[in-house]
Amino acid sequence: MTVIANDVAKNVLGTIGAILWSTQMVPQIFSGSVFLGAYAVIQNLAVPLLIQPQLFCFFTVLAWAQCLYYDQGKSKRVSIASPIAVYVFAGGIEVGLVLGTRTLSKHAQDKAILCYGLLSAISIIAGLIPQYLEIMRLRAVIGISLIFLAVDMTGAVLSTLALAVSSGSFDILAAVSYCLAFGLELGVLILAAILNPIYYRRKKEEMLANEAVLAGTMPEMSTSTVLVQPPPPVAAV
DSSP, X not given: OHHHHHHHHHHHHHHHHHHHHHHHTSSSOOOOHHHHHHHHHHHTOOHHHHHHHHHHHHHHHHHHXXXXXXXXXXXXXXXXXXXXXXXXXXXXXXXXXXXXXXXXXXXXXXXXXXXHHHHHHHHHHHHHHHHHHHHHHHTSOOSOOHHHHHHHHHHHHHHHHHHHTOSSOOOHHHHHHHHHHXXXXXXXXXXXXXXXXXXXXXXXXXXXXXXHHHHHHHHHHHHSOOOOOOOOOOOOO
């Protein structure tokens, strides 16, 4: 009964985590789905955790295709053909990684699996570095949906719990990937709580200062203006 309960718990938690992680990808770009997907398949993780990286890839490329069409003004043909090509390319790489790894010896498989897990974790860090650089530049968290960030963090926690209640051994590398995402995104939320009030207060002070300058120059302009009187009419002789 304990094994059955653990299987049910891991699938329920994994499904909720996959849904949350996948829905947050709709407006945002996330990297590393290919390596994470190959790693999940080889390690035979829970089914929702297998589907999760594939949904990541799908929504990532879909968001990129929308950027091509709406932001860069590409034609519909290019905006449709480009994501299809990426889907085929990414899927081919993932299938190749899985099948190629399974043909290796046990020792070589362990090294390949370790490599995929590390690359997945590194890609998560690399994907969030630009956000931190932008925060440093603006000294505020601008253009990042904090709601979707919270959804993503919740998905990371539930996915980690799904690994914890799994009947097999606890997958440390997969948990590291989820925990890294949670920690880095928690850092963004903390920075938003600290920097954003200062940023908006500074913007408000600048706006009030500009309004004061404009209000102070208007009377000065009116008093310094010299009115030119029209010349008196010349009397007829």
